[in-house]
Amino acid sequence: GNSVTQMEGPVTLSEEAFLTINCTYTATGYPSLFWYVQYPGEGLQLLLKATKADDKGSNKGFEATYRKETTSFHLEKGSVQVSDSAVYFCALSDLDTGNQFYFGTGTSLTVIP
Amino acid sequence: KAGVTQTPRYLIKTRGQQVTLSCSPISGHRSVSWYQQTPGQGLQFLFEYFSETQRNKGNFPGRFSGRQFSNSRSEMNVSTLELGDSALYLCASSFLGKVNTEAFFGQGTRLTVV
Numbered sequence: 001g002n003s004v005t006q007m008e009g010p011v012t013l014s015e016e017a018f019l020t021i022n023c024t025y026t027a028t029g030y031p032s033l034f035w036y037v038q039y040p041g042e043g044l045q046l047l048l049k050a051t052k053a054d055d056k057g058s059n060k061g062f063e064a065t066y067r068k069e070t071t072s073f074h075l076e077k078g079s080v081q082v083s084d085s086a087v088y089f090c091a092l093s094d095l096d097t098g099n100q101f102y103f104g105t106g107t108s109l110t111v112i113p
Numbered sequence: 114k115a116g117v118t119q120t121p122r123y124l125i126k127t128r129g130q131q132v133t134l135s136c137s138p139i140s141g142h143r144s145v146s147w148y149q150q151t152p153g154q155g156l157q158f159l160f161e162y163f164s165e166t167q168r169n170k171g172n173f174p175g176r177f178s179g180r181q182f183s184n185s186r187s188e189m190n191v192s193t194l195e196l197g198d199s200a201l202y203l204c205a206s207s208f209l210g211k212v213n214t215e216a217f218f219g220q221g222t223r224l225t226v227v
Contacts, residue, residue, distance in 0.1 A: 034215060043117070043203055043218035089156065093216075099144050099207055100169050101216060103156040 002027050006090045006104025013080055013111050021075040021107045023064075023090035031094035033057075033066050033073040038087045038106070047075075047088070080111045115139065117206050117219035125225045131192040134222045138185050138206030144168075145187040146216060147179060150201040159202075162187055194226045 007022040025031065032051045036044040048057030053068035062077045073090060090104040118137040126132050138145050147159040158171035162181035179189040185206075191198055201223050205216035 036218075041220075043119075043220045044205075045218070046215045049215055099146060099161050099163070099214070099216070100158050100171075101146070101148075101156075101205075102158075103148075105155045 002031070002092060002094060002102045004090050004092055004102050004104040007107055008105070009087075010108040010110060013109070015082055015111055015113050016079045017111075019075070019077040019080045019084075019109070021088055021090075021109070023073045023075065023104060025071050025073065025090075025092050025102075027071075027092055027094050029094040031092040033064070034091045034093075034101070035062070035064055035073070035075050036089045036091060036103075038089065040086075044089065080109070082111045082113055085109055085111045117204055117217050119202075119204050119219035119222050121222060122220065123223045123225075125227060126194050128194055128196060128226055130194050131190060132194060132224060133188055133190045134202055134204075134224070136187045136189075136204030136206075136219060138187070138204075139208075139217055142206035142208050142217070143185050144207040145181055145185060146205045146207070147187070147189050148203045148205065149173075150203055150221070151199075156203070159189065191224075196226050198224065199226045200224060 003026045034049045035047040037047045048059040050057040050066035056065045064075045087106045087108045089106045091101045120135045144163045146161040161169040165181045176192045181187045201221045203221045204219045207214045
């Protein structure tokens with residue numbers, strides 16, 4: 001079956017530090033991979049996506065590369081800001097399960113000045 | 114372009130009651146999915162509707178049901194509420210419901226069962 005395993009949090013970083021949040025997946029088909037972000041009291045917002053192996057998704061300084069050989073989609077940012085404080089979710093969807101998304105458990109990030 | 118709209122934002126219900134939540138997708142989006150978010154279980158898929166038909170269903174009891182109207186608006190209903198149904202319920206819409214299409218989420222309905 002499909003599943004996503006995500007690095008446990010919470011993560012606390014100082015402003016301008018480097019961020020990595022690990023994400024690995026298991027899928028029976030050919031999944032697309034996503035990172036979503038959730039701010040307090042809000043729904044989920046798409047941060048970036050990749051639809052096939054070796055694709056790199058990027059947005060607002062965040063990047064993630066779809067690695068089929070290691071079944072991973074790690075999120076990185078070179079220099080975090082206080083405004084990046086939120087919960088980050090790795091997710092996948094694939095052809096076999098239509099539009100159903102499988103989410104990781106979420107990683108809470110706090111950036112301190 | 115308006116985003117996904119969920120109403121109401123907050124609800125407090127008593128055990129045993131039933132509740133109906135509403136979701137208006139982004140204009141032109143025909144796929145609507147529902148998720149339950151709790152601190153213990155994370156985000157769990159409830160069901161997906163496309164063109165008024167349920168295409169996919171998660172592992173939830175029959176007390177959880179939904180429907181979609183011809184204008185793509187969707188409702189979900191929970192009957193005989195239990196304390197464990199307290200959660201944030203998120204609706205997501207997608208264009209044409211095709212795979213690889215990102216889902217756009219609403220702000221959610223926070224349901225508290227007392």
